[in-house]
Amino acid sequence: MRFMFVFPGQGSQSVGMMAPYEGLPAIRETFAEASDILGEDLWEMALSGPAERLALTVNTQPLMLTAGVAVWRAWRALGGPEPALLAGHSLGEYTALVAAESLSFVDALPLVRLRAQAMQEAVPAGVGAMAAVMGLDVAALESVCRQAAAETGGIVAPANLNAPGQIVIAGHKEAVERAAALAKEAGAKRAVPLPVSAPFHCELMKPAAERLAERLAGIALRPPRIPVLHNVDVAEHRDPEEIRRALVEQAWRPVRWIETIEEAAHRGITHVHECGPGKVLAALTKRIVKDLEGGALADAATLHAALEALGIKG
Numbered sequence: 470m471r472f473m474f475v476f477p478g479q480g481s482q483s484v485g486m487m488a489p490y491e492g493l494p495a496i497r498e499t500f501a502e503a504s505d506i507l508g509e510d511l512w513e514m515a516l517s518g519p520a521e522r523l524a525l526t527v528n529t530q531p532l533m534l535t536a537g538v539a540v541w542r543a544w545r546a547l548g549g550p551e552p553a554l555l556a557g558h559s560l561g562e563y564t565a566l567v568a569a570e571s572l573s574f575v576d577a578l579p580l581v582r583l584r585a586q587a588m589q590e591a592v593p594a595g596v597g598a599m600a601a602v603m604g605l606d607v608a609a610l611e612s613v614c615r616q617a618a619a620e621t622g623g624i625v626a627p628a629n630l631n632a633p634g635q636i637v638i639a640g641h642k643e644a645v646e647r648a649a650a651l652a653k654e655a656g657a658k659r660a661v662p663l664p665v666s667a668p669f670h671c672e673l674m675k676p677a678a679e680r681l682a683e684r685l686a687g688i689a690l691r692p693p694r695i696p697v698l699h700n701v702d703v704a705e706h707r708d709p710e711e712i713r714r715a716l717v718e719q720a721w722r723p724v725r726w727i728e729t730i731e732e733a734a735h736r737g738i739t740h741v742h743e744c745g746p747g748k749v750l751a752a753l754t755k756r757i758v759k760d761l762e763g764g765a766l767a768d769a770a771t772l773h774a775a776l777e778a779l780g781i782k783g
Contacts, residue, residue, distance in 0.1 A: 471553045471554075471736075471737050471738050471739055471740075472552050472553065472738065472739065472740035472741065472742060473552050473553060473554040473555065473556065473733050473738045473740070473741050473742070474541070474552045474554075474555050474556075474565075474568070474741075474742055474743075474744040475555075475556050475557060475558065475561065475565075475741055475742070475743055475744065475750045476537040476541075476555070476556070476557035476558070476561035476562070476564035476565050476568070476743075476744050476745055476750075477533060477537065477557070477558055477561050477743060477745045477746070477747055477749055477750050478530075478533060478557065478558045478559035478560035478561040478562075479526070479529045479530065479533065479559065479560055479669075480749060481533065481745065481746060481747030481749045481750075482523045482524070482529055482532060482533055482536075482746070482747070483520070483523070483746070483747070484515075484516075484517065484518035484519065484520050484523060485515075485516060485517075485518075486515055486536065486746035486747065487500070487512070487515045487516065487536060487539070487746060488516060490539070490540065490543065493543040493546075493547075494546070495539060495542040495543040495545075495546045496539045496540070496542075496543050497512065498542075499535060499538055499539035499542055499574075500512040500515070500535055500539060502574070503531065503534075503535040503538075503574075503578055506574075506575060506578045506579070507531060507578055507579070507582065511531070511532055511535055514528065514532060515532060515536065524664075524666075525666070526585040526586075526588060526589050526666050526667065527582060527585045527586055527589065529560075529585070530560050530581040530582065530584060530585040531578050531581050531582050531585070533560055533561070533564070533745065534560065534563055534564050534567070534577060534578065534581050535578070536745050536746050537557070537561060537564035537567075537568075537744055537745040538564055538567050538568065538574055538577075540744050540745050540746070541564070541567075541568045541744050544744065551695060552695065552742075553695075553696075553736075553737075553738065554695070554696050554697075554698065554733055554736060554738055555568055555569055555693075555695050555696065555697045555698070556697060556698040556699075556700075556729050556733070557697075557700075558629075558700070558724060558726055558749075558750055559629070559669070559670065559700060559719070559724050560581060560584075561745070561750075562697070562699060562700055562716070562719060563577050563580070563581050563584075563716075564577075564744075564745070565697045566690075566693065566697055566712070568695065568744075569693035569694050569695045569696075569697050570691065570693065570694045570695075571690055571691050571692065571693040571694075571697065571709075571712060572688070572690055572691075573689070576688045576689070580684060580685070580688060583680065583681070583684050584677070584681055584720070587676070587677035587680040587681055587720075588667050588669060588674060588677045588720065589666055589667055590676075590677075591667065591673060591674050591675075591676040591677040592667050592668060592673050592674075594666070595642065596641065596642060596673075597639065597640065597641060597642060597645075597667055597668030597671075597673055598639070598640070598641070598642040598645040598646065598662060598663075598665075598668060599628065599637055599638065599639045599645065599662075599663040599665050599668055599669065600637065600638055600645050600646075600648070600649045600660050600661060600662050600663060601635065601636075601637050601659075601660070601661045601663055602635075602636050602637070602638060602648075602649065602652045602657050602659070602660045603634055603635055603657060603658045603659045603660075603661075604634050604656060604657040604658035604659065605634070605636070605652055605655060605656065605657045606633070606634070607627060607630060607636060607727075609655055609656075610627055610636050610638065610648075610652060610657075611626070611627060612655075613648050613651045613652050613655055614626050614627065614638060614640075614644075614648050616648075616651055617644050617645075617647040617648035617651055618640070618644055618648075620647055621641065621643045621644040621647050623640060623641030623643055623644030624640040624641050624644060624671060624672050624673055625638055625639070625640030625641065625644035625645050625647075625648045625671070626638065626639065626640060626671050626672070626723070627723050628668070628669060628670035628671050628723055628724065629670060629723065629724045629726065630723055630724065630725050630726055630727045630728070631724075631726050631727070632726070632727060633727065634658075637663065639668040639669060639670055639671040639673075640668055640671050640672075640673060641668075641673070645662075645668070646662075648660075649662070669720075670719075670720070670721065670722065670723055670724055671721060672721055673721075674720045674721035675720075675721045677720050677721070678717050678718065678720040678721045681716065681717055681720055682713070682717045685713045685716060685717065686713070689709075690709035690712050690713065691709065692707040692708070692709070693705070693706075693707065693712075698729050698732060698733065699712075699715040699716075699719070700715075700719050700722075700723075700724045700725060700726070700729070701715050701718045701719045701722050701723075701725070702715065702725075703725050703728045703729050703732050
């Protein structure tokens with residue numbers, strides 16, 4: 470069996486999300502390490518919230534990175550085998566690079582906090598927006614976005630290519646709203662505004678990418694020990710400079726998740742496990758490649774079940 474781990478990003482967080490893992494030493498040890506690095510109690514935040522605090526981008530990004538790394542370490546500590554391939558959705562790509570020993574956890578935490586701050590500050594509040602469009606393919610939605618951008622004079626484009634018929638658009642608020650209306654006219658089933666604090670993964674994030682590039686220039690990166698598929702080009706990179714480029718471009722270019730899972734299937738991956746709290750990526754995977762047996766590591770019981778299925782006792 471060739472399996473892959475995928476790491477979630479923003480949108481998978483919830484109050485109490487780590488409670489099922491509490492009995493695993495690697496979980497609490499990882500959260501303690503992260504809390505020392507950042508100078509705040511991430512475990513208490515994950516356990517008690519409140520939800521509004523978890524939803525703040527500057528909190529969500531380091532919290533989800535920590536959660537993903539903690540579950541990864543717990544899996545390995547329990548004897549779980551190494552996956553053949555790694556990937557992460559947006560922020561989750563940083564977690565994948567930590568798991569692959571390309572980026573250190575100590576460097577990753579302040580880096581993703583800077584990333585969050587840069588993204589939040591790139592566009593004034595209320596100027597940008599995102600919306601999830603259901604029922605249109607990528608080509609049709611790109612056409613809709615071009616028309617909306619021309620009509621409004623703003624920026625709008627596909628941002629998260631999550632699954633067939635489930636694509637998120639981002640850009641200027643007026644342009645996003647016009648694109649959503651045009652999408653419905655073009656046959657979309659729904660176009661739902663998302664409660665986000667910034668328009669991620671579009672050209673409005675270029676100022677954030679520039680700040681990220683400055684910080685990344687001073688961070689040591691190594692060739693990944695496990696191959697990592699990057700969001701921006703659905704390719705693996707071993708050259709640290711190419712990894713830096715991919716991370717910088719990822720801030721303002723689309724997350725190509727559909728192609729990522731398709732590429733995994735082409736490489737012979739038969740099982741995809743979501744390494745972290747939540748089941749968002751597992752659900753998307755099942756929609757992308759129906760013949761792949763996706764399994765989410767959503768709680769401690771599921772983690773142990775995955776181990777037992779491989780003949781390993783945790």
